[in-house]
Amino acid sequence: MLDQILQHKRQELDTLELPPYEGIEKRSLYQALKNSHFPVGLIAEIKKASPSKGVIQENFRPVETATFYERAGASAISVLTDQRFFQGHRQYISDVKKHVRLPILRKDFIIEEEQVEESARIGADAILLIGEALEASxxxxxxxxxxxxxxxxxxxxxxxxVLANILKHFEPAIVGVNNRDLTTFETSLGQTERMASYIPDNSLLVSESGIFTREDILRVKRAGAEAVLIGEALMRHENPMEQIDIMMRSEAHERTNG
Ligand SMILES: O=P(O)(O)OC[C@@H](O)[C@@H](O)c1c[nH]c2ccccc12
Incomplete structure (x- = not known):
């Protein structure tokens, strides 16, 4: 599947037109995650569909959902911009950026410099770089x-x-462990547990994918995650604010009670 997506991206790149620079100031994802008032940072994701789950949210309203995420206390917003496989759009970033103050992560398959430039222009504060999709250099x-x-x-x-190869070149400030294997789509939180000891001490560890409950969050936090990236569990919910409350706040409660 990943190969198929990357092949499509390379084709798309041939016709990529760079939009004008929106000139909006950049915000720090790293700082936002460190400053979380939840016991872990939360990157809340805006995703209409995915190759593994099909359409996740029929009545898709990215700006409204982002506003809810912000009000519920998320640290940052992740926005899928891939059209073909996730039914996203780069315009969603520009739209969301106008309505929330949180840093925005552009979620896409970035393989070339033009896409980095495009991300900067549409107002992204951070981009996703996938180790499995790129040579480490x-x-x-x-x-x-x-x-x-x-x-x-x-x-x-x-x-x-893949991580070991990247670490031969540099230490990223923020490392995400994707619990989902992008070739098989299988998800296991055990992946965060297995990988945690290889993450450099100075890197902020984000556990991504397959997180649905308060217990899941506790589990990856125990493994060493300082932040979580959650999509489906929030997008499927009628009321994402309530869902964030249930997943994040009760965790704080549990911690306070030892
Ligand atoms: O919806 P989930 O299981 O909570 O997962 C969110 C996020 O981790 C997932 O969307 C994701 C992780 N890495 C990616 C790379 C490309 C596209 C999507 C992703």
């Missing part, structure tokens, strides 16, 4: 390019080998 190059443009990058890995 290329990933490092795109990471530096994002930094030069005032953005940050969430460096996502699933496997230990």
């Amino acid at each position: 290329k990933l490092h190059e795109l990471y530096n390019s994002a930094r030069e443009k005032g953005m940050e990058a969430l460096v996502e890995v699933h496997s230990e080998e």
Whole structure:
């Protein structure tokens, strides 16, 4: 599946037209996650559909959902912009950026410099760079390019080998462990537990995918995650504010009670 997506991305790149620069100030994803008032940082995701789950939310209202996420106390918003496989759009970032103050992560398959430039122009504060989709040297190059443009990058890995390769080049400030294997779509929170000890001490660990309950959050936090990235569990809910409350706040409660 990942190969198929990447092949499509390469085709898309041939006709990529860069939009004008929106000129909106950049916000720090890293700081927002560190400053979370929940026991872990929360990146709340806006995603209409996915290749593994099909359509997740029929009545899709990205700006409204983002506003709810912000009000519920999320640290940052992740917005899917891939059209073909996730029914996203780059316009959603520009729209959301106008209505929330939180940093926005552009969730897409970024493989070339033009996409980094595009991300900066549409108002993204951070981009996703997927270890499994890029040579480590290329990933490092795109990471530096994002930094030069005032953005940050969430460096996502699933496997230990891919992480080890990246660490030969540099230590990303934010490392995401994707609990989902992008080739099989299988999800296991055990992946965060297995990978945690390989993450550099100075990197902020984000556990991504397959997180649905307060117990899931406790589990990855115990493994060492400082933040979580949650999509489906929030998008499927009628009331995402209530869902964030249930997942994040009761966790704080549990912690206070020892
Ligand atoms: O909906 P979930 O299971 O909570 O997962 C969110 C996020 O981790 C997932 O959308 C994701 C993680 N890495 C990606 C790479 C591309 C597209 C999507 C993703």
